[in-house]
Amino acid sequence: MSDKKHTTTSGIEIKPLYTQAKPMDERPGEFPFTRGIQKDMYRGRLWTMRQYAGFSTAEESNKRYHYLLAQGTTGLSVAFDLPTQIGYDSDHEMADGEVGKVGVAIDSLKDIEILFEGILLKDITTSMTINATASILLAMYIALAKKQGADLKQISGTIQNDILKEYAARGTYIYPPKQSMRLITDIFEFCSKEVPKWNTISISGYHIREAGSTAVQELAFTLANGKTYLKAALDKGLDINVFAKRLSFFFNCHNNFFEEIAKFRAARRMWAKITKDLGATDEKAQMLRFHTQTGGSTLTAQQPLNNVIRVSNQAMAAVLGGTQSLHTNGYDEALSLPTESAAKIALRTQQIIAFESGVTDTVDPLAGSFFVENLTDEVEAAAWAYIDRIDAMGGSVNAIESDYMQNEIASASYQYQKEIESGERISVGVNKFTQQEEGLTEVFNIDDSIRKLQSEKLDYLKSTRDQVAVEKALQQLSEAAKGETNLMPLIIDAVEKYATLGEIADVFRASFGIY
16 A cells, blocks of 8 residues: 555545544534535525626626526626726726726626616625625615615625635725724624625635635635624624624635535534524524635636536535535636636536536435545644634734734645645646647637726716715715714715715725725
8 A cells, every 4th residue: 555645735634544433413404504504405405506707898797697697597696897896996097907807897886787787686696796895886786776676675695795805815905904894894784674685795715715725724714704703793783693694605616525525514513613602592693604616726727628627526526515506617717707608618517416416316415424524523623723823813803914814825825836836736737647738719808998988988977967966975975984873875875876986985095094
């Protein structure tokens, strides 16, 4: 037998054989939910099949949404361009070269109206990957739902709204951490009363993993951030049994099949304990519900069709791990935004798993696997060790402000890359089984003329809106930002008057400062 040491990406040693595990009498749908949050899981209802989309203008993205809905997508996920994410209108000098590139450009309620033209918000769930400007985009979505005559108590969806991981791993923050936390808890409070089915935060490990963390770090840092949000909401006087039901999570599914499954099972068990320890008594407030996206950073520009297999492997792991919602990446995304054909294959991957593989027929297909049960325990123990360290620092905000999380992620990323470059870790088509490249014939490009189009729309909007009403709404928002009033009703009022995203973000820049 080979004496080579085998480890997961987190450095957990894998034994050659597992012949026992601790007895498991946990039931699915019951605390601590290791086996799944529903008693019958996918036998009762499949996960939501989402395809992340958004590029160029609202008009172009609207066409892609209608295409995806026609192909069988059951929920929309909106990608926003960088200027929208960091609070700049398309005509701002900071937006130059980035308008419409990595997502759709949204400057005002007018763009949201175009984005969802022909789509009734009461009939779909929408996930929006937006953080620093989440309050403004949510306000626009609510304003459109009101215009469509929807019952706000019934509309559902998710905003990412997870600013802590932006400081730790991604970088699209605007304001200092404490002021950013104020906007987040205002959203929690407002939605718990006015839009009760809306998931007010998607606590995200995805970008932590994309920045180079291990699976254990992704799990630990995400749950530590989640714990910080829980405490912030409790400090605001909110009831954990109400607001915790509207928290969701967003995880990456990377290449190591069994480690990823163990990570998802451990996550549910750990979150159930965290919420219970903080006072949650309602089981629905103890459940970790999560969306998964396959690993963008695992996609290779070399031999891009290999990514179809990678994505299938990762999607299967997410389903075996019990995800509530899934996005599968396009095979061409190492080169460009996904083409329509790549997006369709990604969606068909989910449909084949759902309807042909048989893995949905039983609740927890890997239950009782000696390997999976042991690995779940080991992943959990390693993640608790990180959380204990962060708690000792005073929580996630302190851990981020002292660069602890950032340094841990950077170190893991460096180690992973060293292993690829030395050949110790194999990446098929990159450092083994390489070949002379055959380029993709179809690559998706966004033209820089989008900025001109968006700027013209902004000029027209500003010449036709009621400027006095806009200035009054922005002034009221500015005054409220200096106090402790919940800002959401005032943000909604401003977007309904067609104040732009950049104008509202500038009010907060002036009131809160820039980080």
